[in-house]
Amino acid sequence: MSTMTYAVQDSATLFRRNLKHLLRYPSLTITIIAMPVVFLLLFTYVFGGTLGAGLPGGAASADPRADYLHYLTPAILVMTVVAVAQSTAILVAKDATEGIIDRFKTLPIARSAPLNGHVLAAMAQTVFALVVVLAVALGLGYRSDTSVVGWAGAIGILLLMGFAVTWLCVGLGLASGSVEAASNAPMPLILLPFLSSAFVPTDSMPAGLAWVAEHQPFTPIIETLRACLDGTSPGSDAWWAIGWCALISVVCCAWAVRLFGKPRAV
Secondary structure: OOHHHHHHHHHHHHHHHHHHHHHHOHHHHHHHHHHHHHHHHHHHHOOHHHHHHOOOOHHHOOOHHHHHHHHHHHHHHHHHHHHHHHHHHHHHHHHHHOOHHHHHHHOOOOOOHHHHHHHHHHHHHHHHHHHHHHHHHHHHOOOOOOOHHHHHHHHHHHHHHHHHHHHHHHHHHHHOOOHHHHHHOOHHHHHHHHHOOOOOOHHHOOHHHHHHHHOOOHHHHHHHHHHHHHOOOOOHHHHHHHHHHHHHHHHHHHHHHHHHHOOOOO
16 A cells, blocks of 8 residues: 555544543533534624624614524634634644653654544544534524535635644644643633634724724635625635635644654653
């Protein structure tokens, strides 16, 4: 068999190993899903009436809370992806600090397999979390008027973003000296959506803050997702979203592989 075939088989084996860990500890997945669901309920029922009325045309709407749910749901789906990636940093740091990764390095397996296993397991967990959160949003009354192509675009951008932020968090997990540090390292990923168009349009922000919101990665990703789910064209936002995701994926994958090859400081 070729080197590529061995690498795929080894990655699949490590994927099954990480997937079994997730299945044995379902509380982790439940905790991950709980955060975006709480945000969805909080912003819809506590702030939704006021924030929905502040949306373009919201003041004349018969149900501003429903309008805000429609505006909010794509952002909550993005935050769900981020929450799964954050947990990946913790799992990678746990493997690194407990010596499992050092053990993997001594085995006759592909060097990329341990990292690929974490990324693949995280992507599977991401898909499951997205399905649950979307089901909750639908239960609250969210509806999409998009086509099959629109849903395909929405799924594609969510998976592309998940791949990018997962590799970022794999690198953060390897770079952290402890599980505690790894749990805090991805915190900017949780905070950045609040400085984007996730919860309010950027044109409602002060000029300086609006500029930051419009030029950070989450805004074009969220706007592309909104457009796909609304059945409209995302325009240049789609290219910015894909570009950001591709750049983060390439840079962070190279960074994580480089960290993995280094001996761990004792």
